[in-house]
Amino acid sequence: MLVVENLSKIYTSGFFRPQDFHAVKDVSFSVHKDEIFGLVGESGSGKTTIGKMLVRLIDPTSGKITIDKKDITNMRGKELREYWTNLQMVFQDPRSSLNPRIKVGESLIEGLKLSGNIDSIDEVTQDLLKSVNIREEILNRYPHEVSGGEIQRIVIARALSLNPKLLVADEPTSNLDMSVQAQVLRLIKDLQRKHSIPCILISHDIEVVKWMCDRIAVMLNGRIVEEGITNDVIHNPQHPYTQDLIKATFLSDIPTVDGEPGEGHSLHNGCSYAGKCIFVKPECLENEIQLRGDHHKVACILAH
Template sequence: MSPVPPVLAMEQVTQAYSHPRTALFRAPGTFTVLDCIDFHVHAGEAVGLVGESGAGKTTLTRILTGMEKPQSGRVLFEGADIWQAGPAERARFRRSVQMVLQNPRSSLDPRMKIGTALLEPMRSLRIDGNHLDRLTEVLGQVGLDTSALERFPHEFSGGQLQRIAIARALMPNPRVLVADEPVSALDVSIQAQVLNLLKDLVRDLGLSLVFIAHDLSVVAYTTHRASVIAGGRIVETGPPVELFTRPKAPQTQNLVSAVLTVNSGLSGNAL
């Protein structure tokens, strides 16, 4: 019996960009952002990706969600290459993989009521059905009531806006949520509420979660498995607690040692 394939995966993905041209008759150089990346998430699994700024997290996110085509390698959804798929398969991929961005205030139109903003994915993806019933269902899943539908973004706190952003990502009934630094713009007191919400959604809805962050403690709290990216390469993968208490790769050791903790100051030994 063959093992169940990941719901979303990258195989040997490489991405490079050209430097600006500096001479008329000289070809511009290139720099590699991702170098032979393998990354995957199974159904119902929460996977973390952690790395410092410039490590390649944003480019990996864009390729994983189909916003950017890799120079080489494959992006697979349910075992099929999304860049070789037909229109129907591509449309299903777009509905099934949704993003939660870092700053919900900038991702919501300030002139648009929340109800209208939540319906945008259904219209743009041409999803049929009773959208009003779906609105009520999704708002309940993120802990908001229907009174939010008639209000504007400026009437909500940062934590409430992130719940609304999560609700918008849930509207098409996706299989995978890709959360890009979803709590880094929130107060520490609110971060735990949003993290617990994401954990509950993975458990209750059977969602797959790709959680991208630079905060090791957040990744360890939220995910089942984590990968460390540095210099465009995955340097280490494993259970978060083991990864961050007994790191093997020098890049992981540097990330752990950079964590500020109450008990050990700059050393990070209390993680």
């Protein structure tokens, strides 16, 4: 089980002088091993940053990440290198995860070697290929000679061949066409159920999340504004931002929620959506509203 407590990330960067940017603010959630947990929200809301912190590609600024009660937040050096195979992330552009100069089969086997599964490599590879429905002949090609859908399936196979304790899939199908999307999503769902590991699915596509996820969290400007069982959140959204996001998805004549990523960060201390919310009240501009509730959590005064 994955438990995330009060996770925050401040990036320090700048062209002329260093500036702090609070990309993720005080995010907490937990995901059971038989669950797919969705992170949705507009571009720049901090979804990928959370994913990268969970697989320890970047260091959290504060907060705590535990997997099966093991605190991985401050793992470093040798300990982290040894643990890394347990944390697998699948990216939007699958080719970026494979070395372009190495044949696909070599990359797949490299993963198995890392997991110490050397004796039965041929057998395991055959099983893997079968599980992701890939022809053996493809293993002899370079990444640029393989289609996007095939390569994403191979990357997923490689991630799961390492028997990870956590899988993060960041927009895994947004570079694929519709027919292949469904195939790859089904594969992730089937393999996640079979391996019984916590899975985080990051997507801005509500339809994808609705089909894939047991629970979802809606993100806005680095915070979770609503969290709950997928059906509850989608059919009974409580936060005005979630309501607008869902309306924009299912009723195409209503314009999508616009605005620059990060907008609203420094305008006031309160809710990030106050500037666009039709229900806004003076207190919404004062303090950040806490995420509250039991199963269906909402960060909005309307819901409390």
